[in-house]
Each structure stands twice: as structure tokens, then as C-alpha cells.
Amino acid sequence: DAGVIQSPRHEVTEMGQEVTLRCKLISGHNSLFWYRQTMMRGLELLIYFNNNVPIDDSGMPEDRFSAKMPNASFSTLKIQPSEPRDSAVYFCASISPSRDTEAFFGQGTRLTVV
């Protein structure tokens, strides 16, 4: 299994542009989490899904952020419009229903908004 796959690895965009981050879960995993990592705030949970359904989006910072899980293996996190303070590393992680104490993380997307 290739693990959790995130794309792109790096993204540089101009303020005001739309940004879409992508995540492919490990086959058979049914929970998906989006985290944001910054120097100031550390790792924060933004939103998570279980069986494609959003369960808790209370960590999403603003309405400019939205996340979808159109099928069991894929999720997107969209920022529209992007702002410089959105610059961070965004991780997705997935969990297996049979081993729900271990989260498998992707390698993250480093987003820079200039």
C-alpha cells in the first residue's frame, strides 16, 4: 500500500487565488482528518470525516475553508480566496476501522500564499 498520498507537495500561490489540496486515503480506511501545522499554533485539527460524512468542522478557521469527501478514498481541502496567513503545512491522515488507534499521515502540502 502506498500510504496516504497528498498532492501537491508544495504550492505557492498569490493572495486571492483559490487553492485546492488533495488527499488519497489508504484503501479500507474510513476516517479522514485534515490538520494544519504552523510555527505559532502547532498542529490543529481542521475537520474530520467518517464514512464520507463530515463529523466535526469546528476547527475550520473561516468560511474561506471548505472540505469535501466525494468518495471513500479521496478528499479535498479548498481555500478561496487564499490569504498570506493561510501559509502552513496541511496534513491529511486516515484511520482504519479495525485499528482506530493509529492515524496514518500523508507527507503534507506546504502552502505559501504571497
Next chain:
Amino acid sequence: AQTVTQSQPEMSVQEAETVTLSCTYDTSESDYYLFWYKQPPSRQMILVIRQEAYKQQNATENRFSVNFQKAAKSFSLKISDSQLGDAAMYFCAYASSGGGADGLTFGKGTHLIIQP
């Protein structure tokens, strides 16, 4: 809400020596899980060790062990025989009784430096 505190922003240790990273947490739950994750410069988050709160025995994984003090809400990580490859950021994390199905709460991390 749960909180996780790592009071050591940076630690330094000589290669082959032992180092202990500190973590405290706050929760009103009685059943939960605690984790240590390693993040090397590659950014990959790697699970080092996990501890179930209902287990009194401290978890060990090769050179890595924890000192879990439930009453004190303390969860420290001991790395024995430190190796250059251990250099990384280390994050302490908490999950409620679902084991992680509700997401993880992370500390701010400790940057571990290994001196050759």
C-alpha cells in the same frame, strides 16, 4: 476540551546517551490514548509509541519507552542509546476513548538535537 503541553521547545543529547522528553495533558476523561509522534525534516509524521490509559504498564518499543503517570497526567518519552537518526521534532498527542476516531490533540513539539 483536552490540552497537551510540551514544556521543552528544544532538547540536546550526546549520541548514545539517554534523553527524556516531557509531556503533560489535561482531560476530564478516564479512558483515553496517548501517543508520541516523530517528525523528521522530511515532514512525515511517524508514530513512535502509544499508551492506553487503562493500562498501568508503561509501553516500550525497542529504545523508546514511556513513563505514564495517570494521576499526575504526565506522559514522558525516554529515548535510550540516542542515534543521529533520532534527531527530529517530537509531538505528544492525546485521543479520547475512540482511540483517534475523533482526531488527535497535539502538543507544540520538542525539537530534539543529537550531538555526535
